[in-house]
C-alpha cells in the first residue's frame with residue numbers, strides 16, 4: 001500500500017523484536033467477542049487513479065459556482081481568491097504542521113497568527129482578536145457564553161436579522177446549558193424594536209449587520225441601550241468584505257465582534273471549513289474563548305511568538321475552561337491573512353466598493369422585473385427581494401434556466417407564510433453585467 | 449566537530465550563532481522575517497482591481513469613516529514573506545512528528561487534489577439541493593464508511609472538530625435523558641482524559657466527577673461502579689477514551705459500558721485514538737453510544753497548523769433519533785439532506801444544530817479519498833502498522849526510559865514517565881527541547897496527567913523502520929547523555945532551532961496580542977529584530 005512504508009520483511013522482524021508471533025497478540029486486550037474477524041465489509045484498496053476517477057464522478061454531478069451566473073450568499077460568498085493563496089497554504093510546512101505548541105519550531109505558524117489577529121482587530125475596530133473559531137455560527141454561540149461569564153447573567157436577546165442557522169446554534173447550546181434566549185421574529189427590513197427587549201437581566205444583545213436579509217443596521221443606539229442596562233452588544237457579520245466599506249462594529253460600541261471570515265481567502269466548499277473571527281475589548285481578554293498568540297522574546301532576546309493566556313483553555317483549566325475548543329481553523333486563518341495581505345486595507349475597501357456597486361446594479365436589474373420588490377434601503381452586497389410567488393419554486397425554475405439565483409428564505413425559515421416569497425440575493429466582484437442581465441431575464445421568464 | 453553516522457553534528461552549539469555572526473541576522477538559508485506591518489505599504493497592492501466607475505452608495509449613512517490601517521504586499525513580496533515563514537515550521541513532511549494523541553500521519557496529496565475539484569470546492573452550501581446531488585452522495589458514502597468501521601447506526605457529520613463532536617455527542621445524550629423525563633447532573637470522566645472532555649461536560653452544565661486509573665493505566669472498573677452508586681440516579685454518562693490516553697486498550701470496556709447502561713446512563717467514547725483499532729474492533733460492539741472521529745487524525749486530513757479539523761459523531765440506536773440537523777435520510781429517490789425541523793419525520797427528534805451549513809465538506813472529501821485508497825485491507829494494515837511501530841519504539845527504549853505501567857504491549861502510542869530522568873537535573877521539558885536540536889518534533893509532554901512528567905510517543909504507521917531506528921537511537925543517545933550529567937545539552941535547548949526557548953511568562957504577564965505602530969522614537973531595524 002503506497003502510504004505504508006513497512007515491508008512484510010520489516011513487519012516480520014519487528015514483530016520478532018517486539019516478542020510476539022503475530023500482530024494480533026498485541027491486540028489481545030480487545031475483548032474476544034468484539035474482535036473483527038477478517039476484513040470490514042468495505043471495498044479493498046484502490047490506486048490513485050481509481051480514487052480520483054471515483055471522486056471526479058461525484059464532483060461532476062454538482063453545479064459549481066463559477067460555471068453559471070451565481071447570486072447565492074446568505075452566509076457564504078463567492079469571491080475571487082488569488083492563486084498565490086492556495087499555493088502558499090499548500091506549503092508542507094504550513095499544511096502538515098500541528099498546533100504550535102513548540103514555539104521554537106513553529107514560528108511560521110505563530111507569526112502569521114499574530115499578523116492575523118492584528119488584521120482582524122483592525123478590521124473589526126476592536127482591541128484584540130483570537131486565533132480563530134470554527135466558523136461564524138459557533139463563534140456566535142461562544143460569544144454569548146462569554147457575555148454570560150462577563151455579566152454573570154444568563155439571558156441573550158437575538159435580533160430577527162440574525163442568520164437563522166446562527167440563531168439555531170445559539171438556541172441549541174443555550175437550551176442545553178439552561179440559559180435563556182429571547183429570539184425576535186424575522187426582521188427582513190431592519191425595523192424591529194430590539195431596544196424594548198433589553199432589560200436589567202439581559203446579558204447580551206446579538207445583532208447582525210449586514211443582517212441575514214442584507215439590511216445594514218445602526219448599532220450605536222443598541223450599544224447604548226445595552227450598556228445602560230449592563231449588557232454587552234455582540235455584533236455579528238457573515239460577510240467580512242463589508243468591513244471594507246461600512247463603519248466597523250467596534251466604532252459603533254460593540255463589546256464582542258464575531259463573524260465569518262470565509263469571504264477572504266477561502267473557497268465555498270459547501271459550507272466548510274470556514275474561519276470564525278472573534279474580537280473583543282482588552283478588558284475582556286481573560287474571558288475569551290480560543291487560542292491567543294502573543295509576542296515575547298527568546299533566551300537570546302530575539303522577538304518571537306507563543307500561544308499565551310492558556311490558563312483560559314481546556315488543556316490547562318479542564319472543566320473551568322472558557323471553552324472546549326482545541327483544534328480551530330488554523331489553515332483557513334492562513335488563507336485569510338495571505339489574501340488580506342495581498343489586498344491591504346486599501347484593496348479591501350476597493351473590493352468592497354466593487355461589491356457594493358455590483359449589488360446596486362443587481363438591485364436595478366431586478367427592480368425592473370415586473371412583480372419584484374427590493375425591500376432593503378441600506379445594504380452592502382446582498383439584499384432581499386419580495387416575489388409574487390414562493391421563492392423556492394422560483395430558484396428551482398431558475399436552475400432550469402442555468403442561473404443560481406439566491407437563497408429562498410423559506411429554505412432556512414420553512415413554514416412561515418410571511419417569509420415564503422422572500423429571496424436573498426448577493427452580487428460580488430465575480431458577477432459581470434452579463435450575469436446580472438441573464439439573471440433578470442430568467443427571473444422575468446419565471447415570473448411571467 | 450564530531451559526527452554520527454548520518455553526518456549530523458552531535459555536540460550542541462557547534463553550528464551555533466556564536467561561531468559566525470551575520471549582519472542580517474540570517475544564517476544561510478535560515479532567514480529572519482519581519483512582520484507584514486513592518487515591510488508592507490498602503491500604496492502598493494497584491495491584487496489588481498478596477499475602481500468602479502459608477503460607484504453610488506446605498507449604505508444609508510453606514511459608511512466607514514476612517515481608512516483601514518493595514519498594509520499590503522505585492523505578490524512577489526507576499527510569496528517571499530510566507531515562504532520564509534514556512535521554513536520556520538516543523539511539519540510531518542519534514543520529519544517524524546511523534547506527538548502522542550495527535551496522530552500525525554502522512555497527509556496524501558491526492559486528498560488535496562480531490563478537495564479542490566470544482567464540484568466540491570466551488571459549491572455553495574445553500575444553492576438548490578438539486579444542483580449538489582454529488583456532494584450529498586459523497587456525504588452519504590462517507591457516512592457508510594464511518595458506520596461500517598464503527599458498527600454504529602447513525603452519524604452526525606456536522607461537528608467541526610473533535611471537541612465539537614464531543615459537544616454534539618453529549619448534547620445528544622442530554623436530549624435523550626430529557627426525552628425520558630430525566631435530568632441527571634453528573635458525568636464521569638477518567639483523570640487521564642483529554643482536557644476537552646471535562647470542558648465539554650461543563651459547558652452543558654454537568655458536574656464532572658473524576659475516575660481514578662488503576663496501576664496499569666486503565667480505568668478502574670470498581671471505581672466506576674462506586675461512582676455510579678455514590679451518584680445513584682444522577683449519572684448522565686461517562687466520557688471514556690479508548691484506546692486510552694496512556695496508549696492502552698481498556699480491556700474491561702464492555703463491563704464498564706454495561707454498568708453505565710444499567711444506571712440508565714450513556715457511554716461517550718472519545719475516538720481520538722481510533723487509529724489504533726480501525727478494522728480490528730468496532731466501537732459499536734464495545735457498548736459505545738456516541739463517539740467522535742477526528743478526521744484530522746485517523747483519516748489523514750491535514751492539521752494545518754491548528755486546524756481545520758472535522759469531528760463526525762457516530763451514534764448508537766439509542767441516540768440516533770436525536771442526531772442534530774442537518775442529517776441524511778435514505779428515501780426511495782435516493783439520499784435526502786434534512787436541514788430544518790419542518791423536514792423531520794416521525795421518530796426523528798434532532799436536538800438542534802451544531803453549526804451553520806453542513807459541516808467540513810473539504811475534510812469529508814479528503815477523508816473519503818483516504819478511506820477509498822486504503823480500503824478494508826489497507827485500513828486494517830494501517831492500524832496494525834501504527835501499533836507495531838509504537839511497540840517497536842517501546843522495546844527500543846524501555847531498558848533506558850521508564851514505562852509507568854511496566855513492560856506491556858501498548859497500542860498506537862507509548863507512554864513514558866520522567867522517573868528515568870530522576871537525579872539527572874533534566875526535566876521532561878528539557879529532554880523534549882533537546883530533541884528539537886536533533887531534528888525531531890518533541891512527543892506530547894505532561895499529558896496525560898496521570899503520570900509524572902509524561903512523554904507520549906505516537907510514531908504512526910507512516911514511519912519506515914529506518915526512520916524508527918534512527919529515532920530510537922537518537923533518544924537513546926539523549927538518555928545516555930542525560931544520565932552522564934551532560935545537562936547543558938538539555939537546559940539551554942534548543943540551540944539550533946529558529947528560536948531559542950521563548951519566554952512564555954513574559955508573554956502572559958503583559959500580553960501583546962497584536963502589532964502596534966511604534967512611536968517615532970523607537971523605530972528599529974526590522975530585519976535585525
Ligand SMILES: Cc1ncc(COP(=O)(O)O)c(C=O)c1O
Pocket residue numbers: 325326327549550609610611612642644645689693718720721742757758759
Ligand atoms: C484524546 C483527545 N480528545 C479530544 C481531542 C480534541 O480534538 P480536537 O482538537 O479536534 O477538538 C484531542 C485532540 O487534541 C485528543 O487528543
